[in-house]
Amino acid sequence: MGGHAARNSAVLARRAFFVLNPGPMTSRHATAALLCALAASGTAWALDLHRERSSPDDLALTGSLAGVPAGETRYARWSELRALPTAELKLDGEFVKGPQSLTVVFLSDLWKALPVAPGSDTILATCEDGYTSVFTPGFISTYRPFLVLEINGKGPRDWPPKGLDYNPGPYVITVSAELVPAVARYRDVEHKKPWGVTTLEVASYADRFKPVFSGVWASLSPATSDGREIWINSCASCHEGPLGIFGGTKAARPFQVIAAYAAFDRPFFMNYVRDPNSLVPCAKMEPHPHYTDAELAGLIAFITAGRQ
Ligand code: HEC
Numbered sequence: 068m069g070g071h072a073a074r075n076s077a078v079l080a081r082r083a084f085f086v087l088n089p090g091p092m093t094s095r096h097a098t099a100a101l102l103c104a105l106a107a108s109g110t111a112w113a114l115d116l117h118r119e120r121s122s123p124d125d126l127a128l129t130g131s132l133a134g135v136p137a138g139e140t141r142y143a144r145w146s147e148l149r150a151l152p153t154a155e156l157k158l159d160g161e162f163v164k165g166p167q168s169l170t171v172v173f174l175s176d177l178w179k180a181l182p183v184a185p186g187s188d189t190i191l192a193t194c195e196d197g198y199t200s201v202f203t204p205g206f207i208s209t210y211r212p213f214l215v216l217e218i219n220g221k222g223p224r225d226w227p228p229k230g231l232d233y234n235p236g237p238y239v240i241t242v243s244a245e246l247v248p249a250v251a252r253y254r255d256v257e258h259k260k261p262w263g264v265t266t267l268e269v270a271s272y273a274d275r276f277k278p279v280f281s282g283v284w285a286s287l288s289p290a291t292s293d294g295r296e297i298w299i300n301s302c303a304s305c306h307e308g309p310l311g312i313f314g315g316t317k318a319a320r321p322f323q324v325i326a327a328y329a330a331f332d333r334p335f336f337m338n339y340v341r342d343p344n345s346l347v348p349c350a351k352m353e354p355h356p357h358y359t360d361a362e363l364a365g366l367i368a369f370i371t372a373g374r375q
Pocket of ligand 1: 302
């Protein structure tokens with residue numbers, strides 16, 4: 068596991084790049100060519116789910132899977148994912164400089180290949196460094212996220228691709244403004260680009276996030292429920308939320324610590340969220356300089372409602 072620390076900090080730096088340099092990314096995307104061709108036929112397919120892991124490149128699957136007892140994990144092999152209907156995307160600058168070809172499975176197609184239990188609608192991704200990402204049905208249909216299987220014809224065994232200074236494998240999920248222009252306007256879209264994905268959980272959004280839609284959070288003002296959206300879609304990538312809702316462990320800070328800052332030191336909280344390095348030079352948290360005062364007020368209202 069020795070190489071992980073270096074890659075994880077590279078991942079943080081890379082994620083921050085998306086926040087800090089929206090200009091160049093957008094203009095590069097605008098001029099780039101895109102080619103998308105379905106490479107597989109429309110025949111019915113289904114993924115085999117294995118009880119045992121066969122390789123580090125297996126994708127772990129958990130959650131509401133028909134025929135799989137709660138709490139158990141199943142594994143899909145890379146070669147089996149590669150045999151699903153894939154698309155070949157020609158994108159510019161996504162992983163390496165210049166034009167590149169990505170072999171991908173759209174999450175909507177992956178969903179069709181999984182034995183999802185009735186009532187499930189959401190994919191929850193977890194990375195080996197404890198980073199997480201939420202893909203709701205609305206996000207999947209509007210922004211068309213995809214699982215990357217190959218970069219320029221090479222799979223995770225040959226990653227990182229030449230010119231990339233961290234290893235994005237075993238799996239990356241991402242979205243592209245070249246494919247869906249609205250991606251460029253999605254708030255904190257870099258949180259929908261998790262690298263190092265090892266596990267996908269199939270879940271019911273209403274069940275998994277129920278604690279923050281009931282009790283003190285049952286009826287929130289529009290601003291506070293927008294704060295809840297920010298928490299679930301951005302902060303929860305690294306931070307565990309209240310009452311066991313889905314979230315990352317990367318930050319290694321209990322929710323009550325975050326809530327205490329939000330309640331008792333509002334200026335510190337706001338400055339830390341916008342620009343952690345201005346307060347703590349060695350802070351690893353990524354900056355969110357684009358949040359408005361109203362967004363931060365909603366976020367604070369959501370978080371402090373959960374102080375016990
Ligand atoms: C990329 C991962 C990541 C994301 C996303 C993230 N954080 Fe953090 N956060 C961290 C880490 C790691 C720390 C620990 C201190 C450090 O290294 O910055 C931290 C620390 C903090 C702290 C200071 C607490 C302390 O004990 O130092 C606050 C407050 C905080 N985060 C709030 C938030 C909020 C609110 C969001 C969402 C807008 C958020 N964080 C998003 C990783 C993240």
